[in-house]
Amino acid sequence: MKLSAELNAFCARLGYAFSRPELLVRAVTHSSLSTAMRPDNQRLEFLGDRVLGLVLAEALLSADREASEGQLAPRFNALVRKETCADVARQIDLGAVLKLGRSEMMSGGRRKEALLGDGMEAIIAAVYLDGGFDAAQALILRLWGDRINAVEDDARDSKTALQEWAQARGQTPPRYVLVGREGPDHAPVFTIAAQLNNGMQAHASAGSKRQAEMAAAAALLQELEAKNG
DSSP, X not given: OOOOHHHHHHHHHHTXXXXXXXXXXXXXXXXXXXXXXXXXXXXXXXXXXHHHHHHHHHHHHHHOTTOOHHHHHXXXXXXXXXXXXXXXXXXXXXXXXXXXXHHHHHTTGGGOHHHHHHHHHXXXXXXXXXXXXXXXXXXXXXXXXXXXXXXXXXXXXXXXXXXXXXXXXXXXXXXXXXXXXXXXXXXXXXXXXXXXXXXXXXXEEESSHHHHHHHHHHHHHHHHHHHTO
């Protein structure tokens, strides 16, 4: 199989040349476009998630030989979660080569967090099947790069951290309220308010409700930190 010019350009961005290019084609094919003759990337996504987890778990152990399991687990979760995978996918412009059905194309699928994250995991699996574990490991360590060493000791997501802050002080869990929605259907922007029962709140906007909730929680945590010194 001969790759298209855009997929060859993607391979250059990825830093990997496929011996079996059909694996790459499958990795970038979303279920909205799949057929019996063109399988989608869901099985590859399943495998890639496991390969990614193994490589990053080993990398974290090597990066900090004194860390406890309690310190390593949140760092690991921060590195493998869908948002991080999607960020890495944007870094190599994976969205530009995703093969999507018309409905996903019209709804802005190339920018969707879930599609990018899933696609990144599928790419990892394709490299693993094509070149073996060493090739997949080298790819992951290069693409995740400084994220491994820079991940915070306490890498819990902001919503979890805010909930734990509230619980530690006998408050009810934070509420997340949708206060605004703008933009077209294919590129919406949601504004969410994170609220505590002590009256404090913070707002944030993002392209998905989850991202906006995370950003609002982070903003409220910053306000609490500043207030409490």
